[in-house]
Amino acid sequence: MAQDNRTPLRVRFELRRRELRVAERHLLTPHMLRLVLSGDLEGFQSLGFDDHVKLLFPDPHGGETPVMRDYTPRAFDVSKRRLTLDFALHDPAGPATQWALQAKIGDALHIGGPRGSQVWPDAFDHYLLIGDETALPAIGRRLETAPAGQAITVLAMVETAAERQAWVTQARADIRWIYRAEADDVLSAIDALTLPADPLVWIAGEAQWARTVRAHLHDKGLNPKGIKASGYWLKGEAGAHTSLD
Ligand SMILES: Cc1cc2nc3c(=O)[nH]c(=O)nc-3n(C[C@H](O)[C@H](O)[C@H](O)COP(=O)(O)OP(=O)(O)OC[C@H]3O[C@@H](n4cnc5c(N)ncnc54)[C@H](O)[C@@H]3O)c2cc1C
Incomplete structure (x- = not known):
């Protein structure tokens, strides 16, 4: 097909x-x-x-x-x-x-x-990747393999600045780190972005956190069809993988 x-x-x-x-x-x-x-x-x-x-x-x-x-x-x-x-x-x-x-x-x-595999097309004008530490391997892989000039915004939630990683990318990347230890808030970080009209949004991290992020993006009027959210882990539960779509 x-x-x-x-x-x-x-x-x-x-x-x-x-x-x-x-x-x-x-x-x-x-x-x-x-x-x-x-x-x-x-x-x-x-x-x-x-x-x-x-x-x-x-x-x-x-x-x-x-x-x-x-x-x-x-x-x-x-x-x-x-x-x-x-x-x-x-x-x-x-x-x-x-x-x-x-x-x-x-x-x-x-x-x-x-x-x-689920392969997202390169046709979106903008890619917004939001995740915590468990999502960094996927985000790093995406950045390293993205076509030259692709617009990618990353919001990466980690404990402190010591957890920042350096990624090599040909994408037009805007990488923003959010620090849990400094009580940074992912929703404020989203509010600080100029959101593109119809991006592909990919969210992964702790399930309740990912759910909150997704709800906030819905509230801001983003097309739910362009949002993929996954719970990569669940606070207090072992081995949890939650699909939120
Ligand atoms: C599709 C997918 C891809 C993933 N890729 C990666 C990856 O590349 N690298 C990676 O590190 N993780 C990744 N994860 C997340 C990883 O599978 C979970 O964090 C997993 O629970 C870790 O297993 P564990 O045996 O260490 O802990 P578990 O036995 O599952 O959990 C023990 C306890 O630790 C808590 N816990 C689990 N993860 C975390 C965390 N990150 N921070 C704080 N507490 C936690 C649980 O709530 C539980 O209370 C991925 C998950 C999914 C669904």
Whole structure:
């Protein structure tokens, strides 16, 4: 089916489980740990900047179903057998964060997916990306792969200025950091923007926060069809992925 120029293209992939090994470990900021994994990536595909893989951990109670957590393929190179994941280190740390904190070069990690990709067309005049730490891998990937000159505004919520990341982009990017520790407010940051008429808006972060951001953008008259919001985690609940659309 032909893709109209404002609708995302959905692509499905065969689901495969892979065993990878930690090849590199870099602390990007005090609370963002990058692990580069190496191993069998034959046929690995990820077309959308906000795709996810499932990280699989043994059930601590000995059951057969693994414990699963979602992470963004931040970068990958199938020919070099490399997949990069960025872990936002948070407290309380669940199984994914605990594993990443302790991971040593050579340690194994099992992953599954991506099961599919959602590819947003490049036809929008403006892209507004709003997220917290868990969304930074997707936002960074989007900025690094965006076509030259594309208008992208980013509102990134992090704890302090020490968590800022430097992204290389050819986009016409306006990147604004919002600091939780300074009681910065995402809604005020939105109000400070000159909102384009009909942007594509992508929101990801804590579910209630993402919901509030989306409601505020609705109130400001943005077309709900152009807003994609996801809860990447939920305060007080382990392993939560909430689609808000
Ligand atoms: C599509 C998708 C892509 C994602 N991509 C990434 C990614 O690339 N990098 C990344 O770091 N995260 C990403 N996340 C979020 C990540 O899956 C969650 O933060 C996950 O809960 C972490 O698992 P855990 O085992 O460490 O903690 P869990 O066992 O899930 O949770 C333990 C406790 O920690 C809390 N918690 C979970 N996350 C956070 C947080 N960020 N800050 C504070 N408290 C938290 C929970 O509410 C719970 O109380 C993504 C989520 C989705 C849905």
